[in-house]
Amino acid sequence: MKNVVSLVSSGAVALLLTAAAAVLPAKAEIPAGPLVSTEWLDKNIDNPNLRLVEVSVEPGLFERGHVPGAQNIVWHTDLVDTVRRDIATQEQFQELVRKLGIDDDKTVILYGDNNNWFAAWGAWVFNTYGIDVKLLDGGRKKWEAEKRPLSTRATSVAASTIELPEANPKLRARLSDVLEVVDGKDDAVLVDIRSADEYSGKLFSAPGSAELAVRAGHVPGAINVTWSKAVAEDGSFKSPEDLKKLYSDAGIDGSKPIIVYCRIGERSSHTWFLLSKILGYDVRNYDGSWTEYGNTVGLPVVNQAGTVWGVK
Amino acid sequence: MASTIDSRTAADSRRPSLIRRRIEIAAGIGLFAALAIIARFVAGEGSGTDALTTSLVLGALFGFVLQRSRFCFFCAIREYIDERKADGVLGILAALAAGAAGYTIIFGSWLPDPSTGRLAPDAFIGPVSWVLAAGGLAFGAGMAISGSCVSAHLYRLGEGSPTSPFAIIGTVLGFAVGYATWNELYLVAISDAPVIWLPNHLGYAGSLALALLVLGALALVLLYRSERPASTAGGPPQPLRAIFLERWPGWIGGIAVAAIATASYLRVAPLGVTADLGGRGRQLGEYLGFVPSHLNGLDRLRGCAAIAQEALLSPNGLFVVGMIVAAFAASLVAGQFRPTWPTLSQIVRGLSGGFLLGWGAMVALGCSIGTLLSGIMAGAVSGWVFALAMFAGLFIAHRIRQALT
Numbered sequence: 001m002k003n004v005v006s007l008v009s010s011g012a013v014a015l016l017l018t019a020a021a022a023v024l025p026a027k028a029e030i031p032a033g034p035l036v037s038t039e040w041l042d043k044n045i046d047n048p049n050l051r052l053v054e055v056s057v058e059p060g061l062f063e064r065g066h067v068p069g070a071q072n073i074v075w076h077t078d079l080v081d082t083v084r085r086d087i088a089t090q091e092q093f094q095e096l097v098r099k100l101g102i103d104d105d106k107t108v109i110l111y112g113d114n115n116n117w118f119a120a121w122g123a124w125v126f127n128t129y130g131i132d133v134k135l136l137d138g139g140r141k142k143w144e145a146e147k148r149p150l151s152t153r154a155t156s157v158a159a160s161t162i163e164l165p166e167a168n169p170k171l172r173a174r175l176s177d178v179l180e181v182v183d184g185k186d187d188a189v190l191v192d193i194r195s196a197d198e199y200s201g202k203l204f205s206a207p208g209s210a211e212l213a214v215r216a217g218h219v220p221g222a223i224n225v226t227w228s229k230a231v232a233e234d235g236s237f238k239s240p241e242d243l244k245k246l247y248s249d250a251g252i253d254g255s256k257p258i259i260v261y262c263r264i265g266e267r268s269s270h271t272w273f274l275l276s277k278i279l280g281y282d283v284r285n286y287d288g289s290w291t292e293y294g295n296t297v298g299l300p301v302v303n304q305a306g307t308v309w310g311v312k
Numbered sequence: 313m314a315s316t317i318d319s320r321t322a323a324d325s326r327r328p329s330l331i332r333r334r335i336e337i338a339a340g341i342g343l344f345a346a347l348a349i350i351a352r353f354v355a356g357e358g359s360g361t362d363a364l365t366t367s368l369v370l371g372a373l374f375g376f377v378l379q380r381s382r383f384c385f386f387c388a389i390r391e392y393i394d395e396r397k398a399d400g401v402l403g404i405l406a407a408l409a410a411g412a413a414g415y416t417i418i419f420g421s422w423l424p425d426p427s428t429g430r431l432a433p434d435a436f437i438g439p440v441s442w443v444l445a446a447g448g449l450a451f452g453a454g455m456a457i458s459g460s461c462v463s464a465h466l467y468r469l470g471e472g473s474p475t476s477p478f479a480i481i482g483t484v485l486g487f488a489v490g491y492a493t494w495n496e497l498y499l500v501a502i503s504d505a506p507v508i509w510l511p512n513h514l515g516y517a518g519s520l521a522l523a524l525l526v527l528g529a530l531a532l533v534l535l536y537r538s539e540r541p542a543s544t545a546g547g548p549p550q551p552l553r554a555i556f557l558e559r560w561p562g563w564i565g566g567i568a569v570a571a572i573a574t575a576s577y578l579r580v581a582p583l584g585v586t587a588d589l590g591g592r593g594r595q596l597g598e599y600l601g602f603v604p605s606h607l608n609g610l611d612r613l614r615g616c617a618a619i620a621q622e623a624l625l626s627p628n629g630l631f632v633v634g635m636i637v638a639a640f641a642a643s644l645v646a647g648q649f650r651p652t653w654p655t656l657s658q659i660v661r662g663l664s665g666g667f668l669l670g671w672g673a674m675v676a677l678g679c680s681i682g683t684l685l686s687g688i689m690a691g692a693v694s695g696w697v698f699a700l701a702m703f704a705g706l707f708i709a710h711r712i713r714q715a716l717t
Binding site: 059060062063064074152153154156 | 421422423424430433434578579580581
């Protein structure tokens with residue numbers, strides 16, 4: 001009887017060792033850097049150390065077909081505090097991350113619709129709570145365009161017990177931080193990543209979005225680099241060299257801290273991701289963005305188009 | 313509606329010439345081929361075309377099934393009230409039961425735990441208020457007056473019905489007026505009305521069991537209290553004849569509708585026929601200046617009425633196009649395409665009944681397909697409330713009409 005037990009247990013140990021051997025090199029294969037390509041993901045989709053998460057804005061999109069093995073984050077409720085205008089609380093976000101089976105051994109890859117805007121917002125929230133995540137370069141758009149497989153099956157993973165740190169305030173700019181730059185007390189660079197027409201004040205919001213600000217225009221001193229200039233035709237980021245040139249041509253070379261903003265803070269997360277993760281600059285996302293700044297009483301705006309209350 | 317059916321029987325008895333039948337069948341087959349070519353054309357490169365093609369194909373299947381089985385809420389209920397023939401209503405019950413089972417399978421994969429209080433993504437689960445009931449009453453009355461619900465008018469359009477074109481125009485107008493009354497109704501009743509999804513409270517198994525129990529009980533009552541159809545002598549008809557010429561038994565149509573509804577929810581959106589029509593009504597009303605450009609809370613609510621139409625081709629628009637063309641083709645092949653000139657009374661009934669259909673469908677956020685069929689399949693209380701109110705409206709208006717004539 002004892003022999004049988006020891007035989008079984010030694011067999012189990014051997015099995016575990018083989019399993020570990022099979023897993024460890026796979027972990028080492030996960031490329032360094034903030035992005036993974038669709039091609040790499042397609043080949044490594046079964047890697048047990050990956051936690052693939054979709055963050056899309058359109059309801060029902062994930063459910064009708066997602067990258068196999070992906071889990072879902074509902075942007076409207078999971079990543080935000082539904083009462084205060086704020087990112088999810090530490091407690092709320094920790095519960096979500098545990099449910100997704102994320103711990104220190106796992107590599108998290110996010111992707112989504114709309115050129116990864118909301119996945120980038122997700123990446124900003126994950127980083128705020130100390131979890132460094134990667135983006136699937138090109139997001140859903142590229143994955144679908146390359147006719148890679150989708151699945152409708154639910155993915156189930158074992159929950160984790162990860163403990164998250166307090167939110168890191170260094171990744172986020174508040175209105176007061178922006179005002180210090182406007183008043184010349186801080187020499188950070190403000191980057192307005194909206195379209196040229198929103199920046200000039202011709203439009204109060206991008207077409208299709210609600211006009212939520214009383215004033216149009218931009219924060220005094222902000223430099224306009226529209227987010228889409230950083231993206232290639234297929235939705236993926238341009239090469240780091242091209243990105244470096246794009247921003248240095250606009251006068252942004254990383255020598256000064258940067259604050260990015262847009263309308264509500266989700267498109268600017270896209271630029272936050274590339275400037276901080278791909279180019280390694282010191283960047284904060286101002287998620288209050290134009291809907292806070294453009295509505296605040298007593299603040300100066302630059303409105304080249306001269307629009308007031310929606311008209312000239 | 314009885315008059316339309318009678319006239320068709322009369323037309324059939326006149327025995328159209330063999331040449332005419334051959335032309336009709338050839339034209340019907342040609343239309344099906346044309347649909348296939350359009351589907352191929354729509355399925356261009358680029359993302360988003362999948363939803364368009366799938367909608368066109370499912371719409372065509374839906375139109376074919378409705379025309380072949382005469383899946384029509386009003387006719388089915390009227391046949392039972394007036395003639396105690398239960399086949400049509402049994403078909404509707406079969407659709408609801410099989411569809412509820414299909415939805416449950418999808419829900420289990422999309423939202424494994426319904427007890428979290430979250431709603432299944434974009435299913436037709438609406439707020440339950442007196443406005444929903446009022447919409448159902450108006451919709452039911454509109455059915456009795458115009459002779460059909462919206463989906464049946466769409467397939468009747470393909471049969472050359474004299475009333476349906478006016479009913480569709482009336483529906484678009486009714487939608488526009490619905491939008492004009494929306495903001496006030498939203499503040500008075502809809503904004504704080506409860507959105508009740510049975511799986512949140514009973515789980516998927518409980519919700520499905522309850523639906524099957526209620527539908528089964530209704531079916532038993534109908535079977536018990538109806539005229540038995542005369543047994544068909546000489547065995548079942550030859551297959552091609554059974555599919556393309558004879559009216560399908562109600563339950564076969566119902567199960568086919570459930571399959572299409574399940575496929576549609578899985579791939580594109582819940583089954584519905586008024587989103588595109590409603591969008592046109594909204595455009596019209598905004599253009600004429602009586603629909604406000606901001607509609608309270610509407611983009612937040614799920615339903616057939618929600619989205620302002622901008623693109624020329626929407627999945628729902630293609631669904632409706634597929635439906636009409638396939639119903640037209642099916643009626644040609646079956647020898648049931650008999651266009652007639654409308655009488656003044658048909659024009660008036662179409663426009664006024666259609667108006668009620670449109671207003672009711674707007675404030676209830678959908679019609680007998682979206683709010684009722686897709687809602688009940690999804691386990692939404694709003695679907696059941698709409699069904700009850702619609703039946704009451706239909707019954708009262710039908711009896712008044714009978715008393716007047």
